[in-house]
Amino acid sequence: MTVGDLGEFGVVNRITGRLPQGAAVMLGPGDDAAVIGASDGRVVVSTDVLIERRHFRRDWSSGYDVGRKAAAQNLSDVAAMGAVPTAVVVGLGIPADLPLAWLDDLTDGFRDECAVVGASVAGGDVTKCDLVVIGVTALGDLRGRAPVKRSGARPGQVVAVAGRLGYAAAGWALLESGVPIGPVLEEAVAAHRRPAPPYAMGPEAAELGASAMLDVSDGLLQDLGHIAEASGVRVELDPRAFTVGEPVAVAAKELGADPLEWVLTGGEDHALAAVFPPDVRLPPSWQVVGRVVEGEGVVVHGREIGRRGWDHFR
Amino acid sequence: MTVGDLGEFGVVNRITGRLPQGAAVMLGPGDDAAVIGASDGRVVVSTDVLIERRHFRRDWSSGYDVGRKAAAQNLSDVAAMGAVPTAVVVGLGIPADLPLAWLDDLTDGFRDECAVVGASVAGGDVTKCDLVVIGVTALGDLRGRAPVKRSGARPGQVVAVAGRLGYAAAGWALLESGVPIGPVLEEAVAAHRRPAPPYAMGPEAAELGASAMLDVSDGLLQDLGHIAEASGVRVELDPRAFTVGEPVAVAAKELGADPLEWVLTGGEDHALAAVFPPDVRLPPSWQVVGRVVEGEGVVVHGREIGRRGWDHFR
Structure with a gap:
């Protein structure tokens, strides 16, 4: 069975059905936007886009591995600010002939990598594309700390x-x-x-x-x-x-x-x-x-x- | 001049040089992640992915129009929750032979559409792709209001x-x-x-x-x-x-x-x-x-x- 057999809304329901929502998610998938807790009045945000054959190959990596990797590289950016990741949203371009099993694996990879840090996949978008294209945005909470930037290194450290x-x-x-x-x-x-x-x-x-x-x-x-x-x-x-x-x-x-x-x-x-x-x-x-x-x-x-x-x- | 002539870091600097940062942006482009104000301890987040030839055609729409449209559709999702948009982050896949002028136009389109609502393009990611691929994520602030969801309609309204x-x-x-x-x-x-x-x-x-x-x-x-x-x-x-x-x-x-x-x-x-x-x-x-x-x-x-x-x- 492929993505095209299910249609857009079937695909969206299939994905969101596999995704539990954590404590920071005040409103999860299914609306125009999600609402995520940002306890100290700030939110850390990082985004990446991954393109098939440039960032991953479907013959070298399973959907599950691609999902974990795509989540990991953004959650890591959030952690590198000194923040705790809270949620991820994913924009997905996928071919109509993509096997549904691959999409399920991708979803589970995102879910499991997010679970490592207690974050959730809280929203997304799915559209058709000849290549698999994955836009990932991760959010995080500094919990009152100052962000650790790139510009703070001083001689002697x-x-x-x-x-x-x-x-x-x-x-x-x-x-x-x-x-x-x-x-x-x-x-x-x-x-x-x-x-x-x-x-x-x-x-x-x-x-x-x-x-x-x-x-x-x-x-x-x-x-x-x-x-x-x-x-x-x-x-x-x-x-x-x-x-x-x-x-x-x-x-x-x-x-x-x-x-x-x-x-x-x-x-x-x-x-x-x-x-x-x-x-x-x-x-x-x-x-x-x-x-x-x-x-x-x-x-x-x-x-x-x-x-x-x-x-x-x- | 094309994107490929400039290389990744040249392109990133070129883009960020065209983007002013508004009041909600506590840390803008140039680090692992941006930091955006979320005044009431919550953040609204929506994401979309736009694919060339599916969502736009370069012969029908200028880079400027594509930028405005890509920003608009996400800012609109944030507004539809009853929130005020604060920032956008953009993951961009672009061909190496993309004219730099087109990228500048795209950037300006994002900038100007964000300016309509007082938001800013606060971060992003650029990578090579045969097609122009745009992952957009918009953030917003509910300013203490409850989000207006899809599930609140009642008979008689x-x-x-x-x-x-x-x-x-x-x-x-x-x-x-x-x-x-x-x-x-x-x-x-x-x-x-x-x-x-x-x-x-x-x-x-x-x-x-x-x-x-x-x-x-x-x-x-x-x-x-x-x-x-x-x-x-x-x-x-x-x-x-x-x-x-x-x-x-x-x-x-x-x-x-x-x-x-x-x-x-x-x-x-x-x-x-x-x-x-x-x-x-x-x-x-x-x-x-x-x-x-x-x-x-x-x-x-x-x-x-x-x-x-x-x-x-x-």
Whole structure:
């Protein structure tokens, strides 16, 4: 059975029937708009658009994985402000011949990724398109805290990361190479299909006094470049400070690649990178990888790695 | 010059450079997420996705018109809850060979339509896509009022509309027919290219005691069907109560069409339809066109017009 068999309203009912609504949702799907709680009189909002064959491939990722990934990258943006995600709304373009099972999987992926942070899919829109197109907007609640912006880094502070780095890049390289995927490598491939952002570390960093933060979506060097630029500082990274995950190391060996390059320039893991006061005591979820100094740009000590990453028009 | 010449970050800077930020925007473009005021501890949110060749054609509509239309249809959804729009975020998929001038026009269209209601484009995302794809999410502030839902219609109440009906449908029919467009008809064509929703009538209706409301996006009969279904009532319309606009009447004569059919089933004008208590005193911006009775569905007295409208998978 396909989406076209069901028609627009059948599709909408099918989707909303699979979506429980959480406490922050004061009015859920089915009206002109949803109403979401914004307890401190502000709402954090982030949006992304994902296009089939550019951001995902239906032959590489299930509908479920695409849903989790699409939700994750926006929920992660909200967490990177130091906020707790509350709700997601989704604009969907889908072909009439899309199997209904794929749409169900996509819906369930959105639902389950939102559930990780206690958020809900509170509304959306469905239309026909030759490609699968997914517009995702996530909302969040700062709970009285100031937003942690990109512009708050100051010389003398330390740079730390939380979450995985290089996993998704290794997974993508493995899929593209066509090599057989063993048990250890499977973790990298899974990371490409479905990131696992360290959501709770966002509000945690805000509580710990982070003065700048972002989520690593285009590669650590490029994204830290945004903090350096917005703050008018230089970020110096110590390449020895990074732990290279086992799947990344094994994949690099298998493919003859440099694992640190994946760690430093691979996007899509949605790790968090934050800048803290020099005397901060960080829990083990955060790993100090560098420091902020006067100047500009991002440098990696002893390595010739420029600011590289993902440009969506390259 | 094209979008591809500028690259992702050049495009983002180009767009954000054209966008002033209003009072509700506490943190605008340039970070992981924006922060928008939600003065009463709630936020209204609505999202849509527009696909080139399905919702607009670049040979029929300028970038400016597409921007105004894309913003309008979401701002109108917010107004239809009785809320005042505060901000819009936009996820954009665009081809690398898209002329920069078209993107500038699109941006200006978004900016100007938001300005009509005092809202701002507070954030977004840009990526490459073979088609122009626009995901729009609008936020709004209820300012302490209850949201006006679709489910609040009760027998004995009156049904009224504000704004234009049938104009966009007439304009579309004129464009498709290829007939020469004279001065009167130009207004219908302009309405297809760029709706002019009666935004202020949304909060006004809430203040006047509207118990159900929606914006007419798929056709009045179909959309009132949503109110009938959500409220468990029947809506009876009096066809003589509708004023047919001059451009609609002239276009119908020109094309041998039934103007009332455009009024009752044409979408995209984003008029507001609301249900009020029987004793309400409505200002002239609202026109009473029917009443709520027990039963189900939508009927038009003395006419054989079924529930028709736009199905996005038909």
